[in-house]
Amino acid sequence: MQLPAQWRAPSEDGEILIWPSVGEIQSHTLSNQKLLSEAHEVRLSGVPLPEIRRWVRKWIDAPPDRPLIGAGHQVELFHPGVWAKNILIDQLARKLGGVAYQFSIDTDAPKHLNLRWPGGSMPITDDEKAATAQWAGLLDAPTPAHVESIEKELSKAAQAWGFRPVALDFLHTVKRLTMEIPRLAPLLISALHELDWSLGLRHSALAVAPLWESEGYLLCIHHLAARANEFAADYNAVLHEYRREKGIHSSGRPWPDLQVSGDDCELPFWLDCLETGNRLRASVKFRQGEAVLECPSRGGFVFKRDAHGWEAAENLKKFLMGHRLRLSPRALILTMFLRLIVCDQFVHGIGGALYDEITDRLIRKRLKIDAPAFCVTTATLLFPSAAGRQRLELSPILAEGRRLRHGAGDGEKMKLVRQIEALPRRSPERSRLFFQMHSRLAGAQHQPEYRKWEQRYFETRQRLSEQSDLLDRELFYAIQPENRLKQLIDQYRALFD
Secondary structure (H helix, E strand, C coil), X not given: CCCCHHHCCCCCCCCEEEECCHHHHHHHHHHHHHHXXXXXXXXXXXXXXXXXXXXXXXXXXXXXXXXXXXEEEECCCCCHHHHHHHHHHHHXXXXXXXXXXXXXXXXXXXXXXXXXXXXXEEECCCCHHHHCCCCHHHCXXXXXXXXXXXXXXXXXXXXXXXXXXXXXXHHHHHHHHCCCCCXXXXXXXXXXXXXXXXXXXXXXXXXXXXXXXXXHHHHHHHHHHHCHHHHHHHHHHHHHHHHHHHCCCCCXXXXXXXXXXXXXXXXXXXXXXXXXXXXXXXXXXXXXXXEEEECCCXXXXXXXXXXXXXXXXXXXXXXXXXXXXXXXXXXXXXXXXHHHHHCCEEEECHHHHHHHHHHHHHHHHHHCCCCCCCEEEEECCCCHHHCCCCCCCCHHHHHHHHHHHCCCCCHXXXXXXXXXXXXXXXXXXXXXXXHHHHHHHHHHCCCHHHHHHHHHHHHHHHHHHHHHHHCCCCCCHHHCEHHHHHHHHHHHHHHHC
């Protein structure tokens, strides 16, 4: 999928991307707050949207009337481009007198849990389930001995760098917290939050798993599921429209349609079994016009279309808790809930922004209101020794190799080509000249000029391999020294000042 020009990740060290402008983001945040706080005509199972928003704000202990700026990401060791969202929510909240929330998605599949540095990599946990767990919240915290082994290897590597990475402080925090927090996700959320706090950032870090068990969330889910066939029709329609406009021919991009077959209808949620750690795609079956949640070996739950919102949410909560089940939102519904119900401004990275073009269409189609504006930020912070280093390019060397192999500029070759073209196809003379030409080209590969090219090619390949780690913009942000991270914060602060 081609990125819009305004959402291209910067390639140079220290560059940042903010879209739209800082002034527009501030204006949009206040406009979003007004739009959503006054959307009394939007009702979910009889409950006005502003009432649900106030309930959820109270549940997460956020002030009801101050702008809430949010960002979300999987629980992982994310790179500076993702971390930049934490900087932006901090600065925007300060500027508008609001609050900043970082929503940690501990119900997504675990990924990016290796602490990498140039020449080295170690998993942040020694839990054997790391490769098989269905969602990050299932993983155990590392043992203190494992954290010590990471510290040892990272300290050894850092001796040659000329700076102390703040990842060593982060690992010290992780080791301390392993004595208090038995699960990896809350441990990483706490350790990363403590690191950000030490750098001067101020935001609340919230794991989303408990939120998915709250009545405010379940009210929205019940409303959607009771109308699953209507929702799926609109969901698929905006996907088809998006694919057509973008020239996308694959039915799986940017993600598949919700499956509808006979009386069965897929929901945009995971059905998690908290007892076994397994999950499957949630779906309902329509029986006598009512949507029934399909729960293998657990009976079913009827989503009653005419049920009042809060009562419906309470009944759904009792059913899910009684059977140790959870309905976790998949990507589009997750950000749709955060943008409509929780936040006044949601900060995306580039990938999330692309997908929320579709979310905007779905909000307008289903709720008949303008979609609240979102914003985008990312940044590039290369490994310090790579800053200012020129990137090697292999393509010019490959082009030179093709020229040498194919005898470009060789008058004798072109003479043979013209002779071959003038002869009848499949004639013995044409075949003889063809093999003569290729024999000549093969011989050219033994000439000194070609041998020198081969040496340059292999040397460049080796240097590219050595440079790949240094120029990797997706290394954990804490691999940086403290002063470089604070410089990035200062760049954002300067834009707001």
